[in-house]
Amino acid sequence: xxxxxxxxxxxxxxxETGAGVVxxxxxxxxxxxxxxGQQLVAVVDTSxxxxxxxxxxxxxxxxxxxxxxxLSDLAAxxxxxxxxxxxxxxxxxxxxxxxxxxxxxxxxxxxxGVALVGGDTTRGSQIVVSVQLLGLLPANTGLLRSGCQPGDxxxxxxxxxxxxxxxxxxQQAAAENELTARFxxxxxxxxxxxxxxxxASAGIDxxxxxxxxxxxxxxxxxxxxxxxxxxxPVSAALVDFAxxxxxxxxxxxxxxxxxxCLTVPVAKDAEFRQVAAGLGVAVTRIGSADNVAGLRxxxxxxxxxxxxxxxxxxxxxxxxxHD
Amino acid sequence: xxxxxxxxxxxxxxxETGAGVVxxxxxxxxxxxxxxGQQLVAVVDTSxxxxxxxxxxxxxxxxxxxxxxxLSDLAAxxxxxxxxxxxxxxxxxxxxxxxxxxxxxxxxxxxxGVALVGGDTTRGSQIVVSVQLLGLLPANTGLLRSGCQPGDxxxxxxxxxxxxxxxxxxQQAAAENELTARFxxxxxxxxxxxxxxxxASAGIDxxxxxxxxxxxxxxxxxxxxxxxxxxxPVSAALVDFAxxxxxxxxxxxxxxxxxxCLTVPVAKDAEFRQVAAGLGVAVTRIGSADNVAGLRxxxxxxxxxxxxxxxxxxxxxxxxxHD
Numbered sequence: 001x002x003x004x005x006x007x008x009x010x011x012x013x014x015x016e017t018g019a020g021v022v023x024x025x026x027x028x029x030x031x032x033x034x035x036x037g038q039q040l041v042a043v044v045d046t047s048x049x050x051x052x053x054x055x056x057x058x059x060x061x062x063x064x065x066x067x068x069x070x071l072s073d074l075a076a077x078x079x080x081x082x083x084x085x086x087x088x089x090x091x092x093x094x095x096x097x098x099x100x101x102x103x104x105x106x107x108x109x110x111x112x113g114v115a116l117v118g119g120d121t122t123r124g125s126q127i128v129v130s131v132q133l134l135g136l137l138p139a140n141t142g143l144l145r146s147g148c149q150p151g152d153x154x155x156x157x158x159x160x161x162x163x164x165x166x167x168x169x170x171q172q173a174a175a176e177n178e179l180t181a182r183f184x185x186x187x188x189x190x191x192x193x194x195x196x197x198x199x200a201s202a203g204i205d206x207x208x209x210x211x212x213x214x215x216x217x218x219x220x221x222x223x224x225x226x227x228x229x230x231x232x233p234v235s236a237a238l239v240d241f242a243x244x245x246x247x248x249x250x251x252x253x254x255x256x257x258x259x260x261c262l263t264v265p266v267a268k269d270a271e272f273r274q275v276a277a278g279l280g281v282a283v284t285r286i287g288s289a290d291n292v293a294g295l296r297x298x299x300x301x302x303x304x305x306x307x308x309x310x311x312x313x314x315x316x317x318x319x320x321x322h323d
Numbered sequence: 324x325x326x327x328x329x330x331x332x333x334x335x336x337x338x339e340t341g342a343g344v345v346x347x348x349x350x351x352x353x354x355x356x357x358x359x360g361q362q363l364v365a366v367v368d369t370s371x372x373x374x375x376x377x378x379x380x381x382x383x384x385x386x387x388x389x390x391x392x393x394l395s396d397l398a399a400x401x402x403x404x405x406x407x408x409x410x411x412x413x414x415x416x417x418x419x420x421x422x423x424x425x426x427x428x429x430x431x432x433x434x435x436g437v438a439l440v441g442g443d444t445t446r447g448s449q450i451v452v453s454v455q456l457l458g459l460l461p462a463n464t465g466l467l468r469s470g471c472q473p474g475d476x477x478x479x480x481x482x483x484x485x486x487x488x489x490x491x492x493x494q495q496a497a498a499e500n501e502l503t504a505r506f507x508x509x510x511x512x513x514x515x516x517x518x519x520x521x522x523a524s525a526g527i528d529x530x531x532x533x534x535x536x537x538x539x540x541x542x543x544x545x546x547x548x549x550x551x552x553x554x555x556p557v558s559a560a561l562v563d564f565a566x567x568x569x570x571x572x573x574x575x576x577x578x579x580x581x582x583x584c585l586t587v588p589v590a591k592d593a594e595f596r597q598v599a600a601g602l603g604v605a606v607t608r609i610g611s612a613d614n615v616a617g618l619r620x621x622x623x624x625x626x627x628x629x630x631x632x633x634x635x636x637x638x639x640x641x642x643x644x645h646d
Contacts, residue, residue, distance in 0.1 A: 022362060026543070027468050028399035028527060029366040031460065034357040039345060042440060043352040044408040044455065048447045076351035085367040087410065087453035117365060120453070124371040130410035130443070130453040132367065137354065145350050204351060220349070 008093055008121055012102040013086070018115030020082060030117035032083055034136065041135040041142070043073035049127035054170060059097045061184040062129065063104030069207065070133040071112055071188035072258040076205040078143035078197025079135030081112045081190060086131055089124035112190050143193060143203035148221035148263040152201050154287045155272070157189050157259045159235040160210055164254025165242055178237045186258040192283075193260060195275045200262040209253040211295065211306070214261050218295045221263075227287030229299045252297070252306075263289055331416055331444055335425035336409070341438030343405060353440035355406055357459065364458040364465070366396035372450035377493060382420045384507040385452065386427030392530065393456040394435055394511035395581040399528035401466035401520025402458030404435045404513060409454055412447035435513050466516060466526035471544035471586040475524050475612045478595070480512050480582045480604050482558040483533055487577025488565055501560045509581040515606075516583060518598045523585040532576040534618065534629070537584050541618045544586075550610030552622040575620070575629075586612055 009025065017024035022031035034040055047066050049055040067084065074081050086105070090097075109116060114133065166183035174180075193203065202221055206213045210232070218225050232251040239247045262283070264272045276283040287298075297306040332348065340347035345354035357363055370389050372378040390407065397404050409428070413420075432439060437456065489506035497503075516526065525544055527536045533555070541548050555574040562570045585606070587595045599606040610621075620629040 023465070023467070028396040029364040029402065029458070031400075031465055032363040032365060033462075034363055036359055040355040040357055040363065040457075041352040042355060042406065042408055042455075042457065044410050044441055044443050044453075046410040046412060046443045046445045046453070048412060048445050051446055073351040077354075079352065083365065085365055085455055087367050087369040087455075089369060089371055089451050118367055120367050120369045122369045122371050122451075123374055124451055125449045126447055128412050128445075128447055128451045130369070132365075132408055132410075132455045134363075134365065135352070139356075142346070142354055144346065 008098060009119065012098050013116060013119060015106070015116065017117060018113060021115050021117055024115065024117045025119065030083070032117065032134070037139055038136040039139045041074060041077050041079040041137050042132065043070050044130060044132040045069045045073060046128060046130040055127070057170070058184070059101040060104030062127070063101040064108045064185050066129040066131050067105055067108035067114070068186045068188050068258060070131045071108065071190055072186070072205040072207065074133055074135040075188050075190045075193030076143060076203050076260060077135070077137065078141065078193045078203065079137040080194055081114045081133055081135045083115050083117045083134045084109065084131055085117060086119035088119065088121045089126070089128040090121065091123070091125060091127070137197070141197055143197050143200055145202055145204055145217050145220035148202035148217050148223050148289050149265065150223050150289050150291045152263040152265050152289045153269055153285050154214065154225060154227060154289060155262045155264055155283045155285050156206070156210065156233060157192055157276070157281050157283050158257070159233045159238065160206065160257050160259060161238050161247060161250030161254040162235050163256035164250050165238050167256065178235070179241060183256055186256065188258050189260045189281065191279050192276060192281045195279060196262060196272060199268050199272050199275060200264050202263040204261050206255070206257050206259045206261055208255045210261060211252045211297070215295050217261065217263060221289070223289045224292040224294055225287060225289045226296045226298055228301070229297055229304065231284060231286045233282065233284040331421060332442065335421050336439060336442060338429070338439065340440060341436060344438050344440055347438065347440045348442065353406070355440065355457070360462055361459040362462050364397060364400050364402040364460050365455065366393050367453060367455040368392045368396060369451060369453040378450070380493070381507070382424040383427030385450070386424040387431045387508050389452040389454050390428055390431035390437070391509045391511050391581060393454045394431065394513050395509070395528040395530065397456055397458040398511050398513045398516030399466060399526050399583060400458070400460065401464065401516045401526065402460040403517055404437045404456055404458045406438050406440045406457045407432065407454055408440060409442035409452070411442065411444045412449070412451040413444065414446070414448060414450070460520070464520050466520050466523055468525055468527055468540050468543035471525035471540050471546050471612050472588065473546050473612050473614045475586040475588050476592055476608050477537065477548060477550060477610045477612060478585045478587055478606045478608050479529065479533065479556060480515055480599070480606050481580070482556045482561065483529065483580050483582060484561050484570060484573030484577040485558050486579035487573050488561055490579065501558070502564060506579055509579065511581050512583045512604065514602050515599060515604050518602060519585060519595060522591050522595050522598060523587050525586040527584050529578070529580050529582045529584055531578045533584060534575045534620070538618050540584065540586060546612045547615040547617055548610060548612045549619045549621055551624070552620055552627065554607060554609040556605065556607040
């Protein structure tokens with residue numbers, strides 16, 4: 001029954017490769033052409049069964065998510081995705097599982113023209129999927145965490161908290177809906193990230209929860225910030241599921257949405273909104289950066305006691321963190 | 324006791340970075356400058372505790388090996404190592420283990436000027452270390468598996484079989500010697516690979532055993548090859564440990580040496596030997612490529628019945644394979 005690594009690679013992962021791929025899978029390494037005037041962006045993100053996703057999740061969703069979480073990191077840098085490698089550790093080699101996993105992986109890759117150029121499959125006690133994605137960025141540009149200035153508006157894309165609620169539904173084996181879909185197949189904001197590179201002053205993807213991730217922009221930029229709870233964009237599906245109050249909590253703390261949090265200078269506000277509208281991506285202004293150290297939450301304009309360490313990885317057994 | 328991922332990254336893995344690193348660890352991705360006229364080479368290799376190394380191996384050796392096995396893949400392409408990312412999955416966060424691991428990792432990286440530019444640490448049931456290394460190669464060059472022609476000489480660097488014997492000694496908790504050292508701290512042939520790029524016609528690193536790895540050159544190049552058992556370079560330490568007969572078997576089948584197998588056109592034989600000698604690397608001609616399909620082993624000139632599938636990953640529980 002078991003097939004070995006080489007057959008496995010040939011059967012499921014070797015495909016026609018893409019732009020800039022001089023040599024793909026099949027040698028000791030891949031040979032890639034970085035166009036002149038472009039800088040390389042490298043990101044890596046690992047998903048572990050039972051930690052980042054339920055062990056029994058549909059392998060096609062595992063494949064899709066493993067790529068999407070990395071696409072989201074590239075989006076947060078403003079980069080265009082180009083190539084990826086896959087390090088896949090599995091307890092066993094089951095053709096049906098592998099075929100579904102590869103299908104999901106390539107769906108996510110194909111949505112953004114990413115070529116799989118290398119990989120390593122190994123045996124281990126648990127499913128561990130590490131994807132490294134390489135992207136391209138015009139030299140001396142890029143959306144860093146450190147560029148936010150006092151006065152900048154703070155925006156988020158889409159709606160927040162859906163994926164965290166979706167995960168709880170999946171864990172309860174509840175019926176599928178748009179919340180579970182957001183956990184299974186997160187849409188990285190790849191086009192938005194590239195389009196606002198040069199417009200937004202700072203960016204991060206929301207993988208650990210808005211409060212925790214925005215905190216990183218605040219610290220890296222050396223600014224303060226205030227966000228208003230009532231402005232947090234939540235979906236009707238989330239409010240239906242959790243109620244208004246809990247929905248806001250999901251929105252503040254829930255990871256796995258892979259929306260972007262972007263800061264925008266006032267002078268570029270109109271341009272930013274126009275670009276997002278042109279892409280059909282909803283963006284919501286939830287607050288602004290200021291000079292008062294720290295990140296504050298207000299509710300109807302009054303400061304609310306709030307603190308969250310986010311989902312930090314080794315602090316407790318069942319929390320997850322993505323870089 | 325437990326420290327969280329962010330402290331962990333800061334404490335052990337953040338260091339001054341290297342050439343071409345516009346932005347290292349600490350944002351959503353690393354920004355890297357590929358010099359014009361250079362192509363990028365990407366390799367990835369995963370090491371799993373209990374599969375690729377004994378679970379109780381000194382963490383400094385685990386760190387060192389995890390980088391070395393990737394350096395070896397770059398060497399086999401003729402590339403110059405530049406940057407790496409680390410995906411580290413651990414059952415727990417133990418400062419002493421992490422400090423030793425990071426030290427070993429940086430020893431290997433520093434030997435070849437490699438900067439760690441990103442990573443992801445996650446919790447899992449087993450130690451899984453995936454390193455992706457990025458290297459540089461002058462455009463339109465590179466040591467591929469597919470360039471061997473009939474008539475080319477077949478060379479290996481160093482001595483073979485030592486690391487496999489060393490692993491068996493480590494598993495028996497025997498005294499340390501030069502065989503165990505070769506398993507713990509394999510020396511990737513990074514300088515040799517770069518120096519013979521343009522001289523050798525094909526190359527591969529020996530990670531799964533000479534016979535299995537040379538077979539890949541034979542298949543990729545569409546040639547045949549014959550190698551002579553008595554010519555296989557074995558160390559005195561290996562012969563002492565295993566005897567002459569077993570030493571040759573270790574040399575044919577043992578993985579983990581991370582020597583290079585190179586094929587060299589007759590017209591470049593002298594130049595090849597000179598370049599290797601200039602680097603102080605022993606190279607041994609063990610046979611030649613020909614027109615007769617398949618890889619044959621001779622002993623004193625007579626063909627020996629021999630076949631090996633190498634260490635293929637999902638075929639049995641306790642074998643290991645590296646790409």
